[in-house]
Amino acid sequence: MKIKSKDAEKFTEYYRKKHVTGTYDQQRQKSVYRRDKRQKELGIFLDLLDKKQGEKVLELGCSSGFLTEHLGKVIAIDTSNDMLEIAHSKNPESKCLPGDMFKIPFKKESFDKVVTMRVWNHLDKVDLRKALKEVKRVLKPEGHLIFDAEEKSFLRRFVSFFYKRIFKTTGYVIYQYSLKEIKKMLREEGFIIEKGKYLNHKVGRQIVFRIRSI
Numbered sequence: 116m117k118i119k120s121k122d123a124e125k126f127t128e129y130y131r132k133k134h135v136t137g138t139y140d141q142q143r144q145k146s147v148y149r150r151d152k153r154q155k156e157l158g159i160f161l162d163l164l165d166k167k168q169g170e171k172v173l174e175l176g177c178s179s180g181f182l183t184e185h186l187g188k189v190i191a192i193d194t195s196n197d198m199l200e201i202a203h204s205k206n207p208e209s210k211c212l213p214g215d216m217f218k219i220p221f222k223k224e225s226f227d228k229v230v231t232m233r234v235w236n237h238l239d240k241v242d243l244r245k246a247l248k249e250v251k252r253v254l255k256p257e258g259h260l261i262f263d264a265e266e267k268s269f270l271r272r273f274v275s276f277f278y279k280r281i282f283k284t285t286g287y288v289i290y291q292y293s294l295k296e297i298k299k300m301l302r303e304e305g306f307i308i309e310k311g312k313y314l315n316h317k318v319g320r321q322i323v324f325r326i327r328s329i
């Protein structure tokens with residue numbers, strides 16, 4: 116099986132473009148609504164991650180370090196060197212390394228926790244399963260993964276399409292899942308859901324999961 120689908124390749128390429136890396140932070144701070152939503156999202160992720168002293172934590176797709184900045188000593192990987200540079204400047208304690216989440220450059224059972232924010236919502240079902248398998252490999256037994264998914268909502272898809280056109284915001288295509296679909300996938304890939312929190316958007320919502328490898 117190929118490591119990455121064509122779509123996942125495109126996703127990676129998209130976030131290497133200068134106009135995307137160069138505007139990523141500004142766009143997410145553009146309005147009070149966006150800033151507030153990001154702060155809420157950050158709070159939920161940090162709460163579910165619950166990083167304890169001495170735990171080895173890996174962040175996937177750290178981008179410009181919005182979450183990395185708050186993680187203290189952490190290893191963060193991304194496929195964009197420009198993004199990694201920005202992330203490291205926000206958290207000099209972090210190790211920000213080039214790396215692909217479909218082929219994580221670490222041995223099996225290396226981490227207590229893995230976290231990925233707003234990355235897996237860009238993966239289709241096949242890639243999502245590949246990414247889950249790869250995280251399971253690098254997690255210690257009973258290790259935790261924190262990730263988010265966008266809940267199925269036709270209305271949100273419709274509204275997002277026009278929003279992007281009008282405000283020219285960047286962002287790769289987002290896949291939506293029902294809770295039932297996610298639960299089935301996680302069960303089959305050897306994880307159980309410990310906690311889930313909803314983040315409401317103006318239209319639709321995002322679910323942030325804390326799951327455990329079994």
Ligand SMILES: C[S@@+](CC[C@H](N)C(=O)[O-])C[C@H]1O[C@@H](n2cnc3c(N)ncnc32)[C@H](O)[C@@H]1O
Nearest residue numbers: 127130176177178181193194195215216232233
């Ligand atoms: C939407 S941004 C991530 C957002 C960031 N975590 C945040 O919340 O601001 C997606 C990130 O995933 C990275 N990425 C894309 N494909 C990747 C891959 N195969 N492995 C690791 N990172 C990847 C991109 O370079 C980009 O920085």
